[in-house]
Every structure is written in structure tokens, then in C-alpha cells.
Amino acid sequence: MDIAEPLLAAHRARFAAVDALLPPAAPPADGERLDAATAAGTQVTGVLQRHRFGPGDVPMLWSAADTWRLFPYFGDTGTEGADLLLRSLKGRLEGEPTGEDSACVVLWPSRDAEAIRAFLDHGLVPLSAIGVRTAPPPEPEPAVTVRRAGPADYATAVALADATFDYTGLVAAPRRPNTAELLGPGLRAALAEAEPPVWLAEEDGEARALAHCAWVDAAPGNEAAELLPPGRWGYVNNVVTQPGDRGAGFGRALMAHVHRELHRGGATRTYLYYNPTNPLASVFWHRQGYRPLWTSWEVRPASALR
Known part of the structure; x- marks a missing residue:
């Protein structure tokens, strides 16, 4: 036009x-x-x-x-x-x-x-x-075990991803009754392939937090380039900590690992979507070095x- x-x-x-x-x-x-x-x-x-x-x-x-x-x-x-x-x-x-x-x-x-x-x-x-986050990767948090998730982790991953909408449904867009069904195909595909990566933070063999991420190239003419400067970006799609474990450091340790891995994969900067009205996310992500670039x-x- x-x-x-x-x-x-x-x-x-x-x-x-x-x-x-x-x-x-x-x-x-x-x-x-x-x-x-x-x-x-x-x-x-x-x-x-x-x-x-x-x-x-x-x-x-x-x-x-x-x-x-x-x-x-x-x-x-x-x-x-x-x-x-x-x-x-x-x-x-x-x-x-x-x-x-x-x-x-x-x-x-x-x-x-x-x-x-x-x-x-x-x-x-x-x-x-x-x-968006432009800082270098942080130092590791050795007290928490972080590993790549695979197909056998599907039920755990869906349950964790679904749980975040219980909270965001109160402070952002309303939760849909079929949230788990909408999340399922994307997570199943990610877990079945090496990319995009999904990581789990664990303690005593129990999953405490999940991060579903990807690499995105902002190149002339593509959708990402309308929102981000050119280059290879790490995309933090969905991060959630078990409700009973929030505030215990699992999310921080998980993201320290994720930022290093995304950097190792060629991303010098990372981005994500978060809810400014979410009193947990708005504090957590700013402490992780993110600042708002676009607001919806x-x-x-x-x-x-x-």
C-alpha cells in the first residue's frame, strides 16, 4: 500500500x-x-x-x-x-x-x-x-543440572509448558481450554529433532524448569528483519519453572546455560516475548539483561x- x-x-x-x-x-x-x-x-x-x-x-x-x-x-x-x-x-x-x-x-x-x-x-x-538481550553469556550455575530434552520427555515438557498459561491467563491473554493441545505438536516436533532445542533443568532427577528455544536469522526481506537488526539471533520461545519451585534459582541457572548454548550456536544476541503485566516475568527477564524493543x-x- x-x-x-x-x-x-x-x-x-x-x-x-x-x-x-x-x-x-x-x-x-x-x-x-x-x-x-x-x-x-x-x-x-x-x-x-x-x-x-x-x-x-x-x-x-x-x-x-x-x-x-x-x-x-x-x-x-x-x-x-x-x-x-x-x-x-x-x-x-x-x-x-x-x-x-x-x-x-x-x-x-x-x-x-x-x-x-x-x-x-x-x-x-x-x-x-x-x-532483546545483547550482553555476553553469563557464567555457569553449577548447582543445577541442565540437559537437552528428547522424545521421552514429551509428557513432562507439555505439562510444564501448559502450566505457565495457568499464571499468564490471570495477568495477560486469557487461557484457552485447549492450551495443551495447541502446544503439543510444536513441542513434539522440537523434541523429535535436534533443532530447535529444548532444555530441562533438573534436581534429584525431577524436572524443575523448561526452555524451548530456536535460532532465527534476521535477513533482508524476511519477517524477523522487520523486528530485529540483521544477524543470527537466539529465540527464547517458552520458559517455565514448576510453580512450587519458582524463586529457587532454577530459571536463572537454566537461562545461564541456554544463553551460552545459543551463543555457541552463532547467536550474538537473543530475544523473546514476555508480558509486561506479568509481575514475575517482567522482573525476571529484566534481571536477565533483556529490555523491551517492541510492545504490543x-x-x-x-x-x-x-
Whole structure:
């Protein structure tokens, strides 16, 4: 979709000024166009996409079934431009049959405080963030045994991965009743192959924590390069500690091992998704050296957009 060249240039300049780690802003996405103008007459544009998911679709683990995703282009107009586009989105949704399992979503650079003001004013909350870590691997934690998991660990791995949604269902996206079924195929495939890796932290032969990870190459033209600087990244997909073992150091020891292994596999930096509203994850990952690069702002249901 084409937008005015001065607006696109201002959009890219905004990203570069907000956070030096952001990759160059991607070209406009395809979708429905929303236009508005500031009091000074500057045009701002949004691109709107609608995504619908069924009960068996893996994105249902984190997404509403009916999601309206806005890609804003407001250049140097700051809070005013972001506010105008959200008002346009609200107007677009009036009369639309949005149900309870629906959402409006904007993925935006985490450090853009002017945009945050507009998001909050319109009822959006920061439900997810992409955190990045650029520090060297930490020293080992010798007191905890960490090993690669295999096919024989499937039941343990699914039970651990499923358990994390009991907690995140309280502080982020609601838990789905078929969470284990949605998680199962991906974990079974990972455990059956050498890659992507799954690690278990153990004590006295009992699994205490799990990390499901991967290597991701951010290269020109691929999806990862729209979110991350170029290079080979370690992706920390899912990490969970047994509920009764949280705070005992198993997660810290596991991630010390994982960071070294991802580095050994060629990743100089790592990234993950976490919930800023999660009082455990938001503290743990920051202590692990991660900081937010992108934040996903969301309001559920979509009709609750102010």
C-alpha cells in the first residue's frame, strides 16, 4: 500500500530517533487505509488488517479470535497523530459486529513515550513485549543440572509448558481450554529433532524448569528483519519453572546455560516475548539483561476501544 513519501520518511526517522536498535521501518503493510489530518493540516495514515482464528489455530494461545491490527504512520506528529488514528479506528469499528473474543492491537516501539500517551488514553494496555538481550553469556550455575530434552520427555515438557498459561491467563491473554493441545505438536516436533532445542533443568532427577528455544536469522526481506537488526539471533520461545519451585534459582541457572548454548550456536544476541503485566516475568527477564524493543498494545474486546 502506498502512503505519501514525506510521511513514510518521517515515520522512518521517528523509529531511528526513538531507539537505535530498531531495524529500518518496514514498508507499509497491505490492508484497509485510514486517513486523518492534524490541526496543522499534516496527513497521518493507518493501515488496518483483520485476522480471524479458529479454536485449533496456534495463535489462539496469545491472540483474540478476531483481531483488528493497526499499523500507524504518523511521522513527527507525536501524540496528536497517534490519537487521530485511534479515533479513526474507533469510528471504523462502529456498527461492526465485534464479539467478546476480539481485540484491537498495535505493535509499536517500546520507547516511544508520545505514542504511549495516546494508547493509554484510548484504553489499550501493554499485553506483550519483545525483549532483546545483547550482553555476553553469563557464567555457569553449577548447582543445577541442565540437559537437552528428547522424545521421552514429551509428557513432562507439555505439562510444564501448559502450566505457565495457568499464571499468564490471570495477568495477560486469557487461557484457552485447549492450551495443551495447541502446544503439543510444536513441542513434539522440537523434541523429535535436534533443532530447535529444548532444555530441562533438573534436581534429584525431577524436572524443575523448561526452555524451548530456536535460532532465527534476521535477513533482508524476511519477517524477523522487520523486528530485529540483521544477524543470527537466539529465540527464547517458552520458559517455565514448576510453580512450587519458582524463586529457587532454577530459571536463572537454566537461562545461564541456554544463553551460552545459543551463543555457541552463532547467536550474538537473543530475544523473546514476555508480558509486561506479568509481575514475575517482567522482573525476571529484566534481571536477565533483556529490555523491551517492541510492545504490543491491546484492548479486548475491540468494542472497548475508547
